[in-house]
Amino acid sequence: MATADLESLLRSADRTAGTAAYLQTARRLREFAGDFRSCRVALLGTSTLNPLVPFLEVESAKQGFAVDAYVAPFNSVSQELLSPDSGCVSHRPDVVFVSQLLEDVCAPLANDFLALDASEVRRHVTSIVAELADALQHFRRYSSAVVVVHNFVLPQRPLLGIQEVMENASQSAAIRSLNGALVDAVRAVPGVYLLDCDRLAAEIGYQTWQDPKLWYLARAAFSSHALKSVARAQALLIRSVMSAPRKCLVVDLDNTLWGGVLGEAGLGGIQLGHSYPGNVFRDFQRAVLSLHRRGVLLAVNSKNNLADVEEVFRSHPDMVLKPEHFASMQVNWRPKPENMQAIAAELALGLDSFVFVDDDAAECALMQEVFPQVLTLAPQSEPLARMDALLNSGAFDKVSLTDEDRRRGELYRTQAARDQVRNASGSLEDFLRGLKMEIAIQPVDDFSLPRVLDLIHKTNQFNLTTRRYSAAELAILIASDECSAFSLRVADRFGDSGIVGVAIARHWSDRARLDTFLLSCRIIGRTVETAFLAFLIDWARARGIDTLEGQFIPTAKNAPAADFFARHGFIQTAAASGPTDWRLSLHDARVQWPDYIRQVDDARKAS
Amino acid sequence: VNAENDRLSRTIAQVFDVSTDEISDDSSPETISSWDSFGHLDLVMALESEFRVDISADDALAMRNVGLIRAVLRKAGAEL
Numbered sequence: 001m002a003t004a005d006l007e008s009l010l011r012s013a014d015r016t017a018g019t020a021a022y023l024q025t026a027r028r029l030r031e032f033a034g035d036f037r038s039c040r041v042a043l044l045g046t047s048t049l050n051p052l053v054p055f056l057e058v059e060s061a062k063q064g065f066a067v068d069a070y071v072a073p074f075n076s077v078s079q080e081l082l083s084p085d086s087g088c089v090s091h092r093p094d095v096v097f098v099s100q101l102l103e104d105v106c107a108p109l110a111n112d113f114l115a116l117d118a119s120e121v122r123r124h125v126t127s128i129v130a131e132l133a134d135a136l137q138h139f140r141r142y143s144s145a146v147v148v149v150h151n152f153v154l155p156q157r158p159l160l161g162i163q164e165v166m167e168n169a170s171q172s173a174a175i176r177s178l179n180g181a182l183v184d185a186v187r188a189v190p191g192v193y194l195l196d197c198d199r200l201a202a203e204i205g206y207q208t209w210q211d212p213k214l215w216y217l218a219r220a221a222f223s224s225h226a227l228k229s230v231a232r233a234q235a236l237l238i239r240s241v242m243s244a245p246r247k248c249l250v251v252d253l254d255n256t257l258w259g260g261v262l263g264e265a266g267l268g269g270i271q272l273g274h275s276y277p278g279n280v281f282r283d284f285q286r287a288v289l290s291l292h293r294r295g296v297l298l299a300v301n302s303k304n305n306l307a308d309v310e311e312v313f314r315s316h317p318d319m320v321l322k323p324e325h326f327a328s329m330q331v332n333w334r335p336k337p338e339n340m341q342a343i344a345a346e347l348a349l350g351l352d353s354f355v356f357v358d359d360d361a362a363e364c365a366l367m368q369e370v371f372p373q374v375l376t377l378a379p380q381s382e383p384l385a386r387m388d389a390l391l392n393s394g395a396f397d398k399v400s401l402t403d404e405d406r407r408r409g410e411l412y413r414t415q416a417a418r419d420q421v422r423n424a425s426g427s428l429e430d431f432l433r434g435l436k437m438e439i440a441i442q443p444v445d446d447f448s449l450p451r452v453l454d455l456i457h458k459t460n461q462f463n464l465t466t467r468r469y470s471a472a473e474l475a476i477l478i479a480s481d482e483c484s485a486f487s488l489r490v491a492d493r494f495g496d497s498g499i500v501g502v503a504i505a506r507h508w509s510d511r512a513r514l515d516t517f518l519l520s521c522r523i524i525g526r527t528v529e530t531a532f533l534a535f536l537i538d539w540a541r542a543r544g545i546d547t548l549e550g551q552f553i554p555t556a557k558n559a560p561a562a563d564f565f566a567r568h569g570f571i572q573t574a575a576a577s578g579p580t581d582w583r584l585s586l587h588d589a590r591v592q593w594p595d596y597i598r599q600v601d602d603a604r605k606a607s
Numbered sequence: 608v609n610a611e612n613d614r615l616s617r618t619i620a621q622v623f624d625v626s627t628d629e630i631s632d633d634s635s636p637e638t639i640s641s642w643d644s645f646g647h648l649d650l651v652m653a654l655e656s657e658f659r660v661d662i663s664a665d666d667a668l669a670m671r672n673v674g675l676i677r678a679v680l681r682k683a684g685a686e687l
Contacts, residue, residue: 018653018656018657019622019649019652019653019655019656019657020618020621020622020653020656020657021621023621023622023624023649023653024621024624027624048645048648050645051645051648051649051652054649211652212664213651213662213663213664213667214648214651214652216664217648217664217667217668218644218648220648224652224655224656227652
């Protein structure tokens with residue numbers, strides 16, 4: 001399929017394009033459906049949502065997805081969620097969007113707010129949320145689809161005029177508290193997330209959000225501007241629940257982290273500081289640092305002299321980013337794709353984990369051509385536009401943020417310290433002994449679930465089966481009596497690595513089967529898998545199980561786990577090409593917990 | 608056929624996925640099958656963005672064929 005055609009097609013529906021262009025692009029995109037991952041979507045709502053579909057198709061295509069949308073009959077949200085044979089459930093959606101208007105879920109709050117006293121307002125807010133939570137719980141019983149609930153938009157015109165902002169009992173305040181209560185309600189049901197519609201409305205303007213004639217003529221709640229904005233937010237959510245997030249931002253230096261060319265202008269001549277354009281570069285660095293704090297790894301890919309660059313990091317007073325924020329620095333005169341490959345190898349990440357930012361159009365084109373898997377942001381000549389491009393890309397957006405995300409940069413740095421010990425110490429066992437590892441293995445609970453899900457979605461290398469369960473599927477598995485799930489947490493003398501392993505076993509009377517067994521790449525090579533397996537064998541024996549079965553499903557990336565079964569004495573039972581089946585008799589299994597690893601109740605307490 | 612007709616026909620053709628040849632002043636929901644009530648919403652939004660005008664609710668209702676659309680656009684001050 002001609003990629004250039006597809007690109008120009010998508011460009012024809014950019015943010016400046018009119019409605020007609022969107023409609024036409026949406027239709028023509030259907031010919032390219034094979035080029036995209038498919039995503040089945042259900043739109044549930046209390047207003048006319050059909051006009052949203054072509055916009056959603058176009059915006060999803062920009063994120064790599066071909067959307068197959070079902071639009072539920074007008075104002076049937078509860079029926080669609082509560083009935084196991086509703087149109088929504090039969091559509092077998094991957095993602096369900098629930099877009100309700102306040103006046104449809106609670107007329108008094110919307111239409112005659114000032115007649116209510118404070119306790120009535122509270123009662124209404126509570127009952128809206130309770131009703132929704134109940135419907136979502138019901139829906140969860142027969143669908144594992146991700147559900148995204150739109151929050152409520154503040155009134156276009158404050159009922160109390162200028163007083164609204166000063167009044168605790170205003171309609172605006174009630175809607176804010178309703179939106180706050182939604183946050184807690186969705187957190188209680190696995191696989192349910194929020195879409196911040198109120199924020200979208202504020203971005204384009206409350207006055208622009210609705211088009212009164214579309215509303216009064218057809219109960220269509222979104223103006224054409226709002227349609228674009230909602231569709232884009234939905235598409236970003238689709239991408240973040242359907243695919244693994246990007247993990248590493250790779251930046252150029254000259255005219256990216258600072259203005260000017262360091263090799264020519266020198267330390268004192270680069271633009272970085274408190275006046276234009278240096279202040280833009282400083283803020284760009286702040287934005288990059290915030291991504292780092294969110295768990296995005298940073299790397300440098302620059303054509304420069306390393307000594308010059310080190311001097312800037314060391315002595316420029318306005319550098320926001322420090323060497324310790326970067327997991328990898330490739331500063332040399334080699335082609336940038338080659339450096340990109342080196343960064344990927346160093347961090348043990350696939351190329352599809354990277355986002356690349358460079359001001360030079362030729363470098364961007366080269367990267368795009370050599371490594372299309374890398375997300376290369378469109379080069380911008382204006383410093384201000386570059387910041388927008390990074391912040392608006394949503395490339396690193398995720399539906400949840402775990403503690404491990406916040407600490408990932410730090411984790412990779414302690415990894416570097418460990419590698420130094422490995423290089424300095426003699427045998428592997430000396431190295432492992434020297435680490436003073438402590439492991440805690442616990443059944444997966446509400447606390448560990450987000451991180452476990454994260455690992456299930458992101459672990460490629462030490463992963464026996466690479467089963468990517470959705471939050472809802474996982475919740476259902478864990479709740480099942482025939483299934484046990486464990487998380488494994490590791491700490492050592494360099495620090496706490498957090499939860500880095502997951503095992504899910506299905507079990508029947510006398511046998512158990514490893515459904516999922518994975519370890520984060522940063523723990524590979526430390527015999528943690530042997531400890532984990534020894535634990536599982538003890539657990540199985542205690543339940544009277546005498547056979548442990550497993551399967552290895554080879555992928556492009558999981559070679560590090562290929563010899564796991566053979567290494568631990570499993571016998572191969574089926575030798576078809578592709579997946580292989582393995583069995584271990586627990587009567588004569590000889591898997592020993594490594595004596596240099598201490599098992600603890602809570603590895604977080606390790607020193 | 609002048610340029611104004613071309614631009615209007617092109618927009619309508621884009622919205623309803625038909626050829627510009629099929630569009631005349633008499634074209635209406637009766638002659639174009641995709642011109643249903645949802646299609647009409649799309650059409651109103653498309654005309655507003657293409658001709659940079661605001662169309663009132665009454666005018667949106669009055670646009671029952673292409674000739675009437677042109678009259679509405681003229682009245683709204685579209686560059687025709």
